[in-house]
Amino acid sequence: xxxxxxxxxxxxxxxxxxxxxxxxxxxxxxxxxxxxxxxxxxxxxxxxxxxxxxxxxxxxxxxxxxxxxxxxxxxxxxxxxxxxxxxxxxxxxxxxxxxxxxxxxxxxxxxxxxxxxxxxxxxxxxxxxxxxxxxxxxxxxxxxxxxxxxxxxxxxxxxxxxxxxxxxxxxxxxxxxxxxxxxxxxxxxxxxxxxxxxxxxxxxxxxxxxxxxxxxxxxxxxxxxxxxxxxxxxxxxxxxxxxxxxxxxxxxxxxxxxxxxxxxxxxxxxxxxxxxxxxxxxxxxxxxxxxxxxxxxxxxxxxxxxxxxxxxxxxxxxxxxxxxxxxxxxxxxxxxxxxxxxxxxxxxxxxxxxxxxxxxxxxxxxxxxxxxxxxxxxxxxxxxxxxxxxxxxxxxxxxxxxxxxxxxxxxxxxxxxxxxxxxxxxxxxxxxxxxxxxxxxxxxxxxxxxxxxxxxxxxxxxxxxxxxxxxxxxxxxxxx
Numbered sequence: 001x002x003x004x005x006x007x008x009x010x011x012x013x014x015x016x017x018x019x020x021x022x023x024x025x026x027x028x029x030x031x032x033x034x035x036x037x038x039x040x041x042x043x044x045x046x047x048x049x050x051x052x053x054x055x056x057x058x059x060x061x062x063x064x065x066x067x068x069x070x071x072x073x074x075x076x077x078x079x080x081x082x083x084x085x086x087x088x089x090x091x092x093x094x095x096x097x098x099x100x101x102x103x104x105x106x107x108x109x110x111x112x113x114x115x116x117x118x119x120x121x122x123x124x125x126x127x128x129x130x131x132x133x134x135x136x137x138x139x140x141x142x143x144x145x146x147x148x149x150x151x152x153x154x155x156x157x158x159x160x161x162x163x164x165x166x167x168x169x170x171x172x173x174x175x176x177x178x179x180x181x182x183x184x185x186x187x188x189x190x191x192x193x194x195x196x197x198x199x200x201x202x203x204x205x206x207x208x209x210x211x212x213x214x215x216x217x218x219x220x221x222x223x224x225x226x227x228x229x230x231x232x233x234x235x236x237x238x239x240x241x242x243x244x245x246x247x248x249x250x251x252x253x254x255x256x257x258x259x260x261x262x263x264x265x266x267x268x269x270x271x272x273x274x275x276x277x278x279x280x281x282x283x284x285x286x287x288x289x290x291x292x293x294x295x296x297x298x299x300x301x302x303x304x305x306x307x308x309x310x311x312x313x314x315x316x317x318x319x320x321x322x323x324x325x326x327x328x329x330x331x332x333x334x335x336x337x338x339x340x341x342x343x344x345x346x347x348x349x350x351x352x353x354x355x356x357x358x359x360x361x362x363x364x365x366x367x368x369x370x371x372x373x374x375x376x377x378x379x380x381x382x383x384x385x386x387x388x389x390x391x392x393x394x395x396x397x398x399x400x401x402x403x404x405x406x407x408x409x410x411x412x413x414x415x416x417x418x419x420x421x422x423x424x425x426x427x428x429x430x431x432x433x434x435x436x437x438x439x440x441x442x443x444x445x446x447x448x449x450x451x452x453x454x455x456x457x458x459x460x461x462x463x464x465x466x467x468x469x470x471x472x473x474x475x476x477x478x479x480x
Contacts, residue, residue: 003252005259006142006189007053009046010247011089012062012217013239013336015096016072016080016355018280020268021338023242024305031301033341036242036265039083039280040272045244045264046087047273053248056140061092062217063150063195064239066108067099068336070291070351071283076100077108083279085113090137093117095151095195095218096336098162099356102130117148117193119178120171130166134178136185142251145182147175149194149204151218157380157390159437170387171196172207179210188251191215198227198236199386205229212256213247220335226261233258240338242266291348296463302349303339304393307381308477312337313396316353316435316455318471319462320360321398323453324433327420327473328400330373332438333381333393345463350456357456358435363445368426371414373444374402379410395439397475399432400424404477415480420473 020038024031050057065084066077077097091114098105109116109131119133134147149171155163175192182190189212194201197218205211206229216236222243227234233256237245243266248259284291304310313331321329331354340349351357365373373395380391403415417424434440435455453461462468 003250004140004142005053005056005248005250006139006144007049007057007246007248008191008213008215008235009049009057009059010062010215010235010237010245011042011060011241012215012237013064013220014061014241015064015068015239015336016066017069017240017338018071018080018083018283021240022341023240024303024339031303031305031339033301033339034267036267037240038266038272039087039241040277041266041270042241042244043087043273043276044271045266049246050088054140056142058090058137058139058144058146058191059088060146060191060193060215061089062193062215063092063094064096064217064336065092067096068352068355070348070355071287073355074287076104079283081108081111083276083283086276086279089114091115091117091135091146091148091193093148093150093193093195093217095154098154098158101161102164102166106130117146118150119147119174120149120152120169122167123165124167125165133174134182136182136187143186143188145185145187145190147178147182147190147192149192149196151195152200152387153390157438170200171204175204175208175211179208183210189213189249189256197386197389198234199389201234202227202229203386205232205234213249222263224263226258231256235261237263239336291346291351293347294344295347295350295460296345296468297343298340298345299342299469301339301341304334304337305339307333307393309394309396309475312340312353314398314471314474315462315468316459317396317398317475318468318473319458320433320435320455321473322462322465323360323458324362324451326362326399326431326433328430329398329433330439331396331435333377333391333395335392350459353459354435354455356436357454359450360453360455360458361434361448361450362431363434363440363448364429364431365440365445366426367417367419367424367428367430369444370400370424370430371417371426373440374417375411375414378404378406378413382406382413383410394477399473400475402475402477403480406479
């Protein structure tokens with residue numbers, strides 16, 4: 001049989017970004033913030049690739065699709081359905097898409113014209129999978145098996161409503177039988193569509209034989225070159241729809257070889273696909289006036305694209321501590337959220353920072369609990385076992401200086417913590433502000449209370465004080 005070509009196109013971690021937006025691009029001179037992304041531009045690129053490949057293309061979405069911006073969250077994902085169906089996606093998997101529970105995700109999935117795949121998700125009460133494990137696609141005479149793996153952390157570190165009683169595994173146990181089934185179905189190539197994360201997918205490739213390609217998501221890696229672990233190729237293509245990935249492989253008598261890989265920037269040189277642009281405008285039009293309202297400005301770029309701390313979260317924490325009247329604050333180390341370049345800040349920017357708009361909350365924590373919570377989070381961020389990495393970036397905090405050694409074993413990374421200028425007192429109770437249970441997990445603290453002010457109102461209030469560019473009390477982790 002002659003050599004055949006297959007192109008795999010990837011969109012991962014869209015986080016609800018329908019339109020072009022600022023994105024952070026690192027350079028030796030510092031971060032740059034070009035306008036990138038937009039589903040109408042992505043549609044134009046994919047349409048062109050379909051013409052080039054004459055049908056030998058499979059287009060996959062790693063999930064984190066239905067959540068992350070105002071129109072996505074306000075509609076519980078419904079607003080995205082028309083344009084996603086129009087893009088011609090072949091299959092997807094999920095993570096934040098479970099935000100409104102498994103029942104709602106099943107309802108969303110039923111409206112898609114392509115399958116939701118999740119081989120590692122089961123209902124323990126029945127032993128059944130709520131979503132299909134895998135599908136076979138015929139593309140240009142090639143039988144492509146796609147096996148889906150959702151995020152394994154959904155029942156471990158996300159709010160309980162996400163899992164709704166379902167169980168999520170790493171997929172290591174399920175993949176061998178899924179791959180065997182793919183071979184029985186005469187698949188020419190086995191593709192794993194994973195929302196586990198790049199470190200986790202490298203371990204999957206090392207642990208499970210028979211995977212040809214892993215289309216990886218969750219950790220927002222921009223791989224300009226695919227990774228190779230054993231015989232497995234791994235691709236991942238950033239976030240927010242700012243890039244899409246293209247990988248072309250040759251298939252020749254069972255042998256899979258890399259022909260080409262591109263990390264394609266979705267930039268202003270790409271024309272918008274008119275039909276998708278119209279669908280996007282329909283979704284955005286009811287909200288555009290509110291979202292375009294200018295609420296303040298910043299002289300510094302605000303982003304959360306750095307793992308230990310980030311200026312966007314410095315702003316969020318300063319705002320919630322201000323309204324709560326506390327010196328210490330916590331939020332989760334979220335990775336998503338388009339950056340805000342120096343200049344005006346709009347309502348849309350605030351909603352991108354924290355699209356769930358939770359209440360500002362307070363809780364009393366002992367110094368010992370703060371220490372334990374920081375240790376737990378450092379392990380969930382930097383665990384030597386990739387499947388122990390169950391967070392995003394390091395938990396964001398304000399009013400503390402943590403001195404630590406990341407390379408130390410679990411439970412021994414923190415060397416010392418200061419609250420303001422004083423050493424943290426293990427027995428003392430500290431009243432702290434936080435947002436969401438991911439900020440301060442339920443097992444810590446007493447006297448929890450929700451303020452009447454939401455996170456977005458708190459940020460807007462803080463901007464009116466015109467102190468954003470002189471934030472005191474910012475928390476930092478200092479590697480020693």
